[in-house]
Amino acid sequence: MKRIEHIKLYTVGEVVEILNADFNHQTTSPVLCRKITMLTAYVIYNKSRYIPEDIIGDLIVSIRKREIRFKTEKIIAKKLESIKNFIKVYEQKHKQPSSTKEINNINTNEILEAIIQLKEEIIQLKEEIQKMRKQEQEELKEKNKEITEPKEMMQKK
Structure with missing residues (x-):
């Protein structure tokens, strides 16, 4: 998990565990990864894809029906918009030049x-x-x- 002030970002494996533990939803990493990609329910931070905590609950929905998938995409897009804007502002404030980034x-x-x-x-x-x-x-x-x-x-x- 990565934390950017009040936003928590999770990897796919962590989200699978959260869905299993908190939502009692059984899934695997490949299935969830495909669903996340179809819904574009991820944020790119430091050249890696992360799933925000606010979106995890929306990943339980079955996306086999188009209507449900489109509604879910709209809900996720609204949530992601504010998160992406916050991350952009955060990166601009805390930006490190590429020559001084630590490995x-x-x-x-x-x-x-x-x-x-x-x-x-x-x-x-x-x-x-x-x-x-x-x-x-x-x-x-x-x-x-x-x-x-x-x-x-x-x-x-």
């Missing part, structure tokens, strides 16, 4: 730290490889000098 997933933070550490290690390894190459080149130059000097001396004699 709540601990695993993601650990992965990011590991990636940063690996990048640093790669940079260090590249530097070591460059140093080794320079040393090898210097050693080759010295050996070439050692070889060419005696050859030159032999040619002079």
Whole structure:
């Protein structure tokens, strides 16, 4: 459940439990999800769909008959209109810029730290490889000098 001041928002699984416990209405998540989608009885908040508490009671109705479905859609639309407006105002007041949003997933933070550490290690390894190459080149130059000097001396004699 998410709470936005006085509005409570629930996920589909939570609504199934509420309908079963409070309204004695047996249903499953897929059936309820289909009904919610047909009635557009959800609110999008933080890129996720939630069902407001005020609408849960309206989800008991059977939507097989068109007349009942249309009436239920109108009732839900009226309730959702005020809720959506309130959420928009709330989001504008409490809006966080996308660059400063915190990632709540601990695993993601650990992965990011590991990636940063690996990048640093790669940079260090590249530097070591460059140093080794320079040393090898210097050693080759010295050996070439050692070889060419005696050859030159032999040619002079």
